[in-house]
Amino acid sequence: MPLSHPVVVGVTVFQPDEAQSAALCRRVEADPRRTVVFDNGGLPEAAAARLIGDGALVLSEGRNIGVGGALDAIVRTASEAGARQVLLLDQDADFSAQQISALEAALGRLQGSGVPVALVGPRPEAAPGRKAPASPRRPYRSDHGSLAPVEYLATSGSLIDLEAYAVIGPFRSDFFIDGIDLEWCFRAWAAGYGCWMDTGTALPHRVGAGxxxxxxxxxxxxxxxxxxxxxxxxxxxxxxxxxxxxxxxxxxxxxxxxxxxxxxxxxxxxxxxxxxxxxxxxxxxxxxxxxxxxxxx
Incomplete structure (x- = not known):
């Protein structure tokens, strides 16, 4: 199916509950961007059928291959479909189509200023009773308006530039679940591409159980x-x-x-x-x- 938008939304899921499955279906219905869902196990058949009926592509290898492997499968699929960027989310992310547009605009401003960009992501916030992921500032780098250079950002909410990804390389599937975003962002900076946080756009994170x-x-x-x-x-x-x-x-x-x-x-x-x-x-x-x-x- 040809893309109507240069950004593909990629969502990784693992044993989503009924509320998470329903929220994912609603976001696919509401967003004109193509959505690729990677099921690491547990996506209900009814939810998968509904997603496919609304134009999403549901991928799975029939087992849990980890977050890194799932992200790379999403990125490969988006690249093959002709996308220029992919917006990565997890099953808990409450991130609107308007917020994705804000990140697109932010990435465009950086690239228009000649700044090599690997990703642009939202400001991490803590959901009630949780701890927000860290996003320390990158030293010796200046802000671009509301955009701050950071050492790394959580993959959930990150808008990845696919040309940069092709140079930086894939996420580490052997890390499986933790530290994947951190390692990839450090690799991006080493390759000459920056990771930027849009301080005007926020995403609550629900890491762990308290x-x-x-x-x-x-x-x-x-x-x-x-x-x-x-x-x-x-x-x-x-x-x-x-x-x-x-x-x-x-x-x-x-x-x-x-x-x-x-x-x-x-x-x-x-x-x-x-x-x-x-x-x-x-x-x-x-x-x-x-x-x-x-x-x-």
Missing amino acids: VIRSEILGIEMPRQPLFRMEVYLRNSVYAWRLSHVPRRWKLRQAAYLPLQILLYWADAGYRPNVLARLALGVLDGLRGRLGQPRGLP
Whole structure:
């Protein structure tokens, strides 16, 4: 089917509940842009049929291939369809067609000023009871009006330029779920393409199931399932060996990860098996053992 708009919307889903499936169907009905949905498992047949009937393309490999693999499948499909950009969302994202247009305009302003752009994304906000993803500013870079250069942005809500993607390369499918956006954005900056946050456009994020806080340690983090925390540690430690990841980030993580481990372990009741799994995640990162995590639902 020929595209009527240069932007394709890509949505990754995994075991969406009834409300999430219904919201996805409504957004496809309301947005004239072509939507590509990648089902990593659990999309109801009725919802898939409704999406297809409304013009969406539903992809699946019949198993959970992880977020990185799903994102790359969406991008390949969008590129083959002739799109110039792809807007990536997860199943929780409440992001309107008007907000996508705002990102399109922002990307156009940057490119019109001769700025090489990998992506433009919204300002992350915390949904009630959650923690917003970090988006630290890129040092030694100036703002372009309401657009701020950032080290990395969550993929959900990011408008990816496909010409830049072709140069930067695919998302890391072997990271599976955590740190994928961070690694790709650092790789983008190393290749000469910037990642920009539109401070005038916001997207609430629903990471994890609440927040773990410690006033003593002065940190807070999302409350994640054990397999997610293990993968986060694994990928963070593995990233220390990547030359395009800045030394400043590696040093920060070297100080921060032990505090996160302690906070997570305390929240889990200091159970020995939890600490053992966290230690395995760190060891996997040191040894370069990536791919599908243990304990995957």
